[in-house]
Amino acid sequence: MHFSRKSLGIPYAVFLIAFVLAPLLVLAFYAFTNGQGQFTMANLHSFFGDPNTLGTLFYSFAIACVTTIVCLLLAYPVAYFLAMSRIANKTVVLMLFVMPMWINFSLRITALKEILTVIEGNLAMYPFLNAVIGMTYDFLPFMILPLYTTISKIDGNLREAAMDLGADNMRTFLQVTLPLSIPGIVSGVSMVFLPAMTNYVVLDMLYNSTYIMGSLIGSYFAAYNWHGGSMISLILLALICIFTLLTGSGEEETARGGAML
Amino acid sequence: MKKNTAFKEFFRGGFLFLVLLFLYLPILLLAVYSFTSSTQIGAIRAFSLKNYITLFTTPELTDMILGTVFLALGSAVIATLLGTMGAIGAFYSKRSASSFITTLNQVPVVNADVVTGFSICILLVIVLHISKESYIPLVAGHVTLCAPFVFLSVMPRIKQMDSSIYEAALDLGATPFAALREVVIPQIVPGIISGFALAVTLSLDDYFIAMYTKPATFDTISTYVVNATKGAQTTIKTALWALSTVIFLIVVLVVLGINLRANRREKEMGRFGRERGGAGKGGRNAEFMD
Known part of the structure; x- marks a missing residue:
């Protein structure tokens, strides 16, 4: 058989169809059928008609928004100071901020839990606060990395030009650096916001028993309710699609797991 | 003016230090207490290696650790092969085929892991009745999680590559396969290695996909730790x-x-x-x- 480079892509294309496309189609089918395989909108109605599940959606949004804002407020100065500083070994310091990504998250949350227990006594007293602290602790490196990459790529001449033209530090930051770092902000936000809506293990481990969107899937899974779980997955997928379209994050900067290395 | 800069440097350094403290204090405290006989942080007890002995001699724990490592290495190898071939294939394919692969490749990257894991479980376990005990759903899930990132880390290398070298190899009489092996692969090796490393870390860190696809008796570090923190x-x-x-x-x-x-x-x-x-x-x- 004649070998061609194109044919190398075939196994991967088949793989993607089998394990990415097919599961999504099955998900859509299950979401709109009942146990007897008949078409139904009941799963959709039971999500949007139930104040509890709508409350879950709202609570997820609240946690995700607060976590994202806290991460941004912490990560932006870190990335900015680091990118602007003149220290010799910047990569080493950056590594320090990124390294936690490579330590298993469940072990890191265990560590956080121990220390929070000492500080707060009873963890169950501050469920929302702990959820935000836990998520921030877990996701902060994912926000720092894309921000640093973007800010450090900004041409220093632009800042100097702004200064030469009479802008003070503040104005240079607000009108030059900040707008140019927006791609980094967008990619950082997308790294944090979605996991914060779905990573229910962080809440579980910190004794926050309130459901977020991910916990709904977990509970349907535990109850063998594939149809209900599929509907929640589909709703999450729709949210992710909207989010991706809004942020327009195409191929660039998919920093999960670190664009590092 | 000079004093002002010194203060600014101090403030910035301090801020970086505080964030680092937030990131590392829990891990470091836990490390210190892991060498004592204490059962909670804050209580001062004597130095002890008891935890390390338990860790390396309890079969339940060693099995779980080895299982996690094997799963990560195995899935990473498969993911690296698939992702690398996919990236080369997609780069040289027609535009429509290439964008088909690139788009599907993006799905597990942006998708929530809960959804990826749940959907693979539904297809393989519920619809196709493949037993979770066969490890097929678990490995398939982890490869699905990792391969797209290999693809993404190899692709830029292929784009940077000087395509005329491949043509030159062909002109000098190399078969397409030999040219690929001797000319193309060596140039994209850095991308393949970082893709592999990324795949290993993603698999090691995963909880959700393993949770929905693993055999009942098998545990990864994540699923084990999450369960262990619930029991006392x-x-x-x-x-x-x-x-x-x-x-x-x-x-x-x-x-x-x-x-x-x-x-x-x-x-x-x-x-x-x-x-x-x-x-x-x-x-x-x-x-x-x-």
Whole structure:
């Protein structure tokens, strides 16, 4: 058989169809059928008609928004100071901020839990606060990395030009650096916001028993309710699609797991 | 003016330090207490290696650790093969085929892991009745999680590659396969290696996909730890502190190793560069950040 480079892509294309496309189609089918395989909108109605599940959606949004804002407020100065500083070994310091990504998250949350227990006594007293602290602790490196990459790529001449033209530090930051770092902000936000809506293990481990969107899937899974779980997955997928379209994050900067290395 | 800058530097350094403290204090405290007989942080007890002995002698724990490592390496190997071939294939395919692969490739990247895991479980276990005990759903799930990232880290290397070298190899009589092996692959090796490393770390860190697809008796570190924190068996709980410390040390060593190697390479490159008129510096950062 004649070998061609194109044919190398075939196994991967088949793989993607089998394990990415097919599961999504099955998900859509299950979401709109009942146990007897008949078409139904009941799963959709039971999500949007139930104040509890709508409350879950709202609570997820609240946690995700607060976590994202806290991460941004912490990560932006870190990335900015680091990118602007003149220290010799910047990569080493950056590594320090990124390294936690490579330590298993469940072990890191265990560590956080121990220390929070000492500080707060009873963890169950501050469920929302702990959820935000836990998520921030877990996701902060994912926000720092894309921000640093973007800010450090900004041409220093632009800042100097702004200064030469009479802008003070503040104005240079607000009108030059900040707008140019927006791609980094967008990619950082997308790294944090979605996991914060779905990573229910962080809440579980910190004794926050309130459901977020991910916990709904977990509970349907535990109850063998594939149809209900599929509907929640589909709703999450729709949210992710909207989010991706809004942020327009195409191929660039998919920093999960670190664009590092 | 000068005083002002000094204060600014101090403030900035302080801020960076505080954030680092937030990131590392829990892990470091846990590391300290893992060497004591204490069962909770804050209580002062005597030095003890009990946790480490439990960690390395309890079959339940060692099985779980080895299982996690094997799963990560195995899935990473498959994911690297698939993702690399996919990237080469997609790059040389027609535009429509290429964008089909690239788009599908993006799905697991942006998707929530809960959804990826749940959907694979539904297809393989519920619809196709493949037993979870066969490990097929678990491996399939982890490869699905990792391969897209391999694809994404190999693709830029292929794009940067000088395509005329491949043509030259063909003109000089190499078969397409030999040209691929001898010319194309060596040029994209950095991308393949970082893709592999990324795949390993993603698999090691995963909870959700394993949760929905693993055999009942098998545990990864994540699923084990999450279950263990719900139960309150103290010997296991404190042995996990030791595990956390061991993993932390391994990560530190690996990062140090990469840095030292990169530094050495930069020095060599620097020397080389100076001889040839100062080109070739600063390549390390680019390589690291790719």
